[in-house]
Amino acid sequence: IKLRTASKFLGMSHGHIQLREEFRFDVTPNQHVIYDSCSQTFVVIRDDEITRLSKAGKSTTRWQRKNMYNAKFSLDEKYLAIQTQKNQVEIVSLMENASCVQSCRRSSNSTILDFFWPFADNFVIVTNTGIELYLFPSATGFKGKRELKLLKEIKLASSSALPAINNAANSVANLTAGPITSWTASAPWWSVYTPKHRVLLVCSGTASLQGCHFTPGSIVKLSKFNVDSPISLHQVLITPIYGKLFTIIIKDSALDLYQLTREVVFKRMTLPIAAAGKVAVHVIDNLLLVHLIDQKVSMIYDIKDKDVGFPAAAPLPLSMPSNDPSPPYDSTWRYIQPNLVLNVRDGIVWQVTMNLEETIKRFNLNST
DSSP states (O other), X not given: OOEEEOOSOOSOOSOSEEEEEEEEEOOOSXXXXXXXXXXXXXXXXXXXXXXXXXXXXXXEEEOOOSSOOEEXXXXXXXXXXXXXXXXXXXXXXXXXXXEEEEEOTTTTTOOEEEEEEEETTEEEEEXXXXXXXXXXXXXXXXXXXXXXXXXXXXXXXOOOOSOOOOGGGGOSEEOSSTTOOOOOOSSOOEEEEETTTTEEEEEEETTEEEEEEEETTXXXXXXXXEOSSOOOXXXXXXXXXXXXXXXXXXXXXXXXXXXXXXXXXXXXXXXXXXXXXXXXXXXXXXXXXXXXXXXXXXXXXXXXXTTTTSOSEEEEOOBOOTTOOSOTTOTTEEEETTTEEEETTTTEEEEEEEOHHHHHHHHXXXXX
């Protein structure tokens, strides 16, 4: 995989939301791309090759494993977790010839949804039966250990009888059919994790969400809450806005904002969107950037605005780099939190930025 970097705005127009090219990579058959939010890098899996991509460059690791469909790097980049089966993860030390295979606690009826390192010495496996927190020997290495020590487990009850959704099967970019597999279980399970705040949301039913906050060696269970209608993984994001943590649910013609606290979760507001169709959301500098995919425009909302139901700036198309071959809002784009867009077809990663000068002008025009 060849990586090509760029760092300047190229041929930008005067819109208030711009795309800045971060880097490019070669698109090859039979590969898929996963965004690792903990390390803020892209992981490309192709046959027996795992490549880690970022603006700083790339690193490639080869493993003789079949059907690799999910992979994550540890926070110190010394370990690599690889999933090839529905109920176990192999963790490989990149510094020594050693590995550890960790099965989920109830492997006979569990499906792994996701896994990650919230801290260097903690490892989490999220399944359709619960959340498992393990002690990870980041400083000492495995030293013959065959499995990790369980620190805490939170059991989750199913509320439906529909298929489970594996997070890797819903990775940001399936470039081909590839080796990705989605197993089925007892409920429409999925999870989303924000590493900055170490908060996890698990869907244990079509409209039921369980939140957890990770502290070193422990899990703090947040209040479980229900949303108004069934939702999928791609309709949910967790983000801070003005110092408060929110879960944003993307609905048809509206955004529901739920505020998360340790004691309670409550709906703060419903933000109407003046158009129906596909919607994607970024949050930059406490402002909601709402992309209307079908209409091919983006709008800015400020939840502190007294007229919060109206955009704070006129809807305009994204300002595109002049050297980009993709049409704006292409169907192959993937919108990644907090501020990235992946062009799957052409192998381009952009950073979403705001043209502050233009934004201030439009705010001033709207306030007069």
